[in-house]
Amino acid sequence: MRKFLGLALALTVVAAACGGAAPGGGSDSSALAPGKDVAPAASITWWHAMSGVNGDALNKIVTGFNSSQSKIKVEAIFQGTYDDLLAKLNTALASNAAPALVQVYDIGQRYMYDSGQVVPMQAFIDRDKFATTDFEPAVINYYKYQDKLQSMPFNASAPLLYFNKDAFKEVGLDPNKPPVTFTEIADAAKKLTKKDASGVTTRFGFGPSIYGWLFEQLLATSGALYADNGNGRDNRATKVVYNSAAGKAILDWWKAGVDGGYFYNPGIDNDGAANAFNAQKTAMYIESIARLRGHITTIAGKFELGTGLYPRPDSKPKEGGNIIGGASLYIMKSRPPAEQQAAWEFVKYAMTPAVQAQWQSDTGYYPIVKAAYDQGPSKEWSTKYPQFLTATTEIRESPQNRMTNGAVLGVMPQARQRTQKMIESVLLGQATSQAALDAAVTEMNAAIDKYNKANP
């Protein structure tokens, strides 16, 4: 199924690219938005990929909007996972059945841009002189291309170090001072690793999943680029460049830990890594803040959970920092201006501090608008779960540059999978770090070439 979706995506990119020209150009993009006097449509549809607790939180925003005014009614429709949603969007675009507003994941950004089917969010912002000064710079910068905001960030996450405070106390580590650098983590992991009488490891110090996103983040905290042309932000990327010294250092560190027996390797299995941490089989691991809420529920007081800043090289490079994750909202060009107008009204509502604070306390994603932290629900939330604030600290401390803005590639989902294969081959000893990096880069460059040719 996955394979097929990928193919469907690739094919429809070609089809979609023939359909319309890419937006952009000029310093003021307001011309791309409908006129200010266009009356908003009475109802619009919004496709999203939030289920469970997050889905309920999302529906709460929609209900709030619908009852806050009487002109526009938003209907939110769950369309499966992010990948399913994108596959469905492609089919719908081909037959003009797309909704006015869609939620697309972070790495779908370049793809959405190349489809030429999006009204850039910047057009509405410029037209209404909508102030984005209070927005988290790290979040807003992620969704900009050539300085123009393409979509409105909606759910924002960041990666963290999760650690077991009880285990820290047990081996004499300071639970209030989690390790940050590669060496600090390796040293702490050695101390935290426990073996039983027969020499079998009962607890590993550190156990990250082989997850491409984590590698992208480690590269960013190392202050290194993932792709050329400023991570594909100054211009479309033509190559990936992570086979650098920084990339090699990350793999060497990871490999040394696994070989030394103090890093656990769950394989390409994010849920496995999370479960190992819950089961106290590992004492530290790295993952998105989006998992924090689930951890708090599952651990249910069995041990004290701490969060720390994401790992970085020993030199703590000044230009290094973290990339945000999550998803954003796109207004679709194929809908009539009145519907685009209505979608924009809803987007503005979703960005109000009160809604953002409610969204934070319902889901655990951090607010995009800084003023949200002053709201009641947000304050209560932060007092109850101070672990969440680590993410806010982390993204605010990240310097804003091309490395920390993160890479945008049309083939990003594929690129992520390829780095996973690369890390796995190194950890299993099938290739040296440099050889694995070079092989992955060569293969991805061919894929980027193909994508760029198909989307001129």
Add this chain to the structure above:
Amino acid sequence: MRTGTVVNYALLIIGSIVVAFPLLLALSYSLMSESEIATFPPPILPADPTLDNYGQVFATIPIGRYLLNSFVVSSAVVVGQLITASLAAYAFSFLVFRGRQLLFFLFLSTLMIPWEATIIPNYMTIRTIGWLDTYQGLAVPFMATAFGTFLLRQAFMQIPRELWDAARIDGATTFRFLISTVVPLSRPALGTVAIYGFLSTYNQYFWPLLITNQTLMRTTQVGITQLRFEETLRWGLVMAGVIMVAAPTLALLVLGQRQLIRGLTAGAVKG
């Protein structure tokens, strides 16, 4: 001989445990609390079985409605397929007309077209006639089946030509012969087509996702993805959902299998 039987049974039991293990584990997990699943080493059997997860499934998604939708659609597809496939197979096996062979091979060649290639045109057709979010949109595109026609044609060819001649001499119409002779004699083949059609429709994912937008028109396979949250996975909840969705098809297979095997072997040895 006796030891041979014992060995055979032992092997069969081991084999069936291996085959059934994932399903049994799913059942076991669906009865565990989330924190029990998270313990290490992972437990096989619940220490303290609970039905909480099932309650949670009902609280999270309208699973009853999803099951109903899936049954309505799958049953409609089965009925449609049985009618179209048996009529077509009858024509291809008993009726003589010009170009029969060519038409049959043309029919078969449609088996080579991957379903994925037809998704977009089918979607556009369904959308144009306004069948999005309807039962007919979910069912009608699957009501004709080249595979089923092929299967039934092979089965119909087994029926002695003499019966056809006898029926014609007695004055039976073409249609009468189909209803009174061919269909009753081909029950195992019809059963196979029915079960195959039911299961493949029941397990569809992409098409129902594509053409439905209202929650209440979704089918089980699309519906249970709502139990899988984007960032956290609650195994107990997911497994409870999976068991609830898989149970009806398992029941169908168990009931259908007896009919199938009996039917298949009944004609195997000439009595």
